[in-house]
Amino acid sequence: MCAMKREEAEALIQEVLEVYPEKARKDRAKHLAVNDPSAESAKKCIVSNRKSQPGVMTIRGCAYAGSKGVVWGPVKDVVHISHGPVGCGQYSRAGRRNYYTGHTGVNTFGTMNFTSDFQEKDIVFGGDKKLEKLIDEIETLFPLNKGITIQSECPVGLIGDDIESVSKKKGKELDKPVVPLRCEGFRGVSQSLGHHIANDAIRDWVLPRRDGDDRFESTPYDVALTGDYNIGGDAWASRILLEEMGLRVVAQWSGDGTLSELELAPKARVNLLHCYRSMNYLARHMEEKYGIPWMEYNFFGPTKIAESLRKIAALFDDRIQEGAERVIARYQAEMDAVIEKYRPRLEGRRVMLYVGGLRPRHVIGAYEDLGMEVVGAGYEFAHNDDYDRTIKDMGDATLLFDDITGYELEQFVQRVRPDLVGSGIKEKYIFQKMGIPFRQMHSWDYSGPYHGYDGFAIFARDMDMTLNNPCWDQMKAPWKGAATGARAA
Amino acid sequence: MPSVMINRTASGDLSLYVPKKDLEEAIVSLEHEGPGRWGGEVTLADGSRYFLEPMDEAPRLPITLRARRLQAG
Numbered sequence: 001m002c003a004m005k006r007e008e009a010e011a012l013i014q015e016v017l018e019v020y021p022e023k024a025r026k027d028r029a030k031h032l033a034v035n036d037p038s039a040e041s042a043k044k045c046i047v048s049n050r051k052s053q054p055g056v057m058t059i060r061g062c063a064y065a066g067s068k069g070v071v072w073g074p075v076k077d078v079v080h081i082s083h084g085p086v087g088c089g090q091y092s093r094a095g096r097r098n099y100y101t102g103h104t105g106v107n108t109f110g111t112m113n114f115t116s117d118f119q120e121k122d123i124v125f126g127g128d129k130k131l132e133k134l135i136d137e138i139e140t141l142f143p144l145n146k147g148i149t150i151q152s153e154c155p156v157g158l159i160g161d162d163i164e165s166v167s168k169k170k171g172k173e174l175d176k177p178v179v180p181l182r183c184e185g186f187r188g189v190s191q192s193l194g195h196h197i198a199n200d201a202i203r204d205w206v207l208p209r210r211d212g213d214d215r216f217e218s219t220p221y222d223v224a225l226t227g228d229y230n231i232g233g234d235a236w237a238s239r240i241l242l243e244e245m246g247l248r249v250v251a252q253w254s255g256d257g258t259l260s261e262l263e264l265a266p267k268a269r270v271n272l273l274h275c276y277r278s279m280n281y282l283a284r285h286m287e288e289k290y291g292i293p294w295m296e297y298n299f300f301g302p303t304k305i306a307e308s309l310r311k312i313a314a315l316f317d318d319r320i321q322e323g324a325e326r327v328i329a330r331y332q333a334e335m336d337a338v339i340e341k342y343r344p345r346l347e348g349r350r351v352m353l354y355v356g357g358l359r360p361r362h363v364i365g366a367y368e369d370l371g372m373e374v375v376g377a378g379y380e381f382a383h384n385d386d387y388d389r390t391i392k393d394m395g396d397a398t399l400l401f402d403d404i405t406g407y408e409l410e411q412f413v414q415r416v417r418p419d420l421v422g423s424g425i426k427e428k429y430i431f432q433k434m435g436i437p438f439r440q441m442h443s444w445d446y447s448g449p450y451h452g453y454d455g456f457a458i459f460a461r462d463m464d465m466t467l468n469n470p471c472w473d474q475m476k477a478p479w480k481g482a483a484t485g486a487r488a489a
Numbered sequence: 490m491p492s493v494m495i496n497r498t499a500s501g502d503l504s505l506y507v508p509k510k511d512l513e514e515a516i517v518s519l520e521h522e523g524p525g526r527w528g529g530e531v532t533l534a535d536g537s538r539y540f541l542e543p544m545d546e547a548p549r550l551p552i553t554l555r556a557r558r559l560q561a562g
Binding site for chain 1: 494496506508510511512535549551553
């Protein structure tokens with residue numbers, strides 16, 4: 001399989017865009033591009049973080065999803081109230097698989113749904129009183145909670161409730177942080193704004209709580225692991241590597257994280273940032289206010305892990321640098337065995353990715369370790385700086401797509417016929433019915449972890465299991481002639 | 490008057506970050522960089538220019554400041 005040529009890729013984009021009315025076509029054209037790794041900045045070639053066109057099927061989420069679902073949701077010992085009608089909280093409950101330890105309903109609340117369940121009268125008369133009552137009830141029923149966040153759903157902003165004043169009052173009364181979040185779903189263009197709002201709330205309502213409190217005994221090897229949401233145990237698989245090389249992880253943000261870990265992060269020496277998109281705001285803030293440098297790293301696939309471990313170690317002394325080499329050497333044989341087993345089965349296969357704001361560029365290394373090639377990548381809610389980082393990692397003349405619509409993705413996949421598509425649950429069944437192997441790259445398709453050395457072994461197995469599944473040879477009914485599956489096409 | 494963050498990159502150069510625009514560019518020239526006066530006109534690698542209210546002393550970086558945009562990139 002040879003890659004597409006630049007002209008072919010450009011022609012493909014034009015062809016796909018043809019069905020749109022002129023105005024929509026003009027707008028969508030700015031979001032689709034053919035990659036040129038030599039370009040210095042993505043600004044000239046692709047437009048991102050813009051409002052989706054009305055009438056197209058966007059795959060994006062909302063600000064509430066970004067705040068409650070992504071950043072705050074995994075903080076396990078805090079009760080997150082979905083303030084508004086019942087649906088937003090209920091239909092997103094426990095779907096993200098951000099694992100945690102603890103006794104749910106006693107000292108951890110990760111998979112539970114707390115909602116103020118707005119009714120007509122709350123819309124008419126306002127929901128502040130109900131919110132106060134709800135907080136009191138939570139306090140009675142779940143006294144071990146360490147704090148409460150109020151995650152606004154759309155109606156709260158529309159009727160103009162004053163959740164800040166309720167938060168201040170209740171926070172004082174309970175002597176716990178009660179954090180209001182103005183993350184109504186209608187704000188912004190995607191979940192990305194929700195991340196920003198959640199970051200700002202942590203900055204304003206949580207971090208200052210331990211300013212000037214230096215009772216915490218820190219060591220020169222303290223690090224904060226940020227931007228890892230522990231999907232399927234990812235953060236655990238990352239954490240053990242850092243600990244093995246001699247570092248002390250004092251905070252895990254926010255997968256399997258706690259409120260006190262949020263508060264402790266400013267005491268760390270370095271902020272290690274995995275998901276740049278959803279937590280760079282806080283990393284930049286902590287650098288400015290507390291003087292903690294931050295660093296992006298990538299724990300997908302042995303090549304990138306070794307690169308990242310060395311980069312992290314370079315910030316510390318010889319002891320940690322030796323530790324990093326020791327960790328890399330220790331896992332080398334295991335990783336060689338994984339690659340030896342799976343590479344022959346996966347070599348040369350082509351992948352198309354459409355995920356959130358980080359993974360399309362982060363997993364490229366892991367696929368390359370398996371001899372696979374990423375022929376197209378796109379983000380739901382990435383910003384300009386994410387594309388700056390992506391164009392260097394992607395091959396020449398590969399497809400880049402921003403906030404792709406359901407129709408465009410379907411067309412691209414049909415024309416390019418990749419061997420594997422990696423995207424979310426909404427896309428999964430379309431492509432499986434088209435006869436193309438598919439992996440959910442948001443929640444690892446009920447598998448995981450994929451981070452770290454242990455994760456890579458699972459990643460390789462899962463890709464093989466999906467791609468080489470015998471079901472792809474059974475795509476045609478036996479009475480309709482010879483079976484032709486995705487592989488033959 | 491966008492809020493911008495001035496930082497020093499790993500290579501030792503200054504960079505300017507505009508959060509609202511996700512713009513992170515290297516600073517190619519800063520009018521006053523010496524001791525005694527810091528700030529003034531800033532030119533970025535993409536050609537855009539900003540103005541920072543001059544300060545008496547070089548601040549500790551990174552720092553968030555209000556800047557005036559003189560010329561778009």
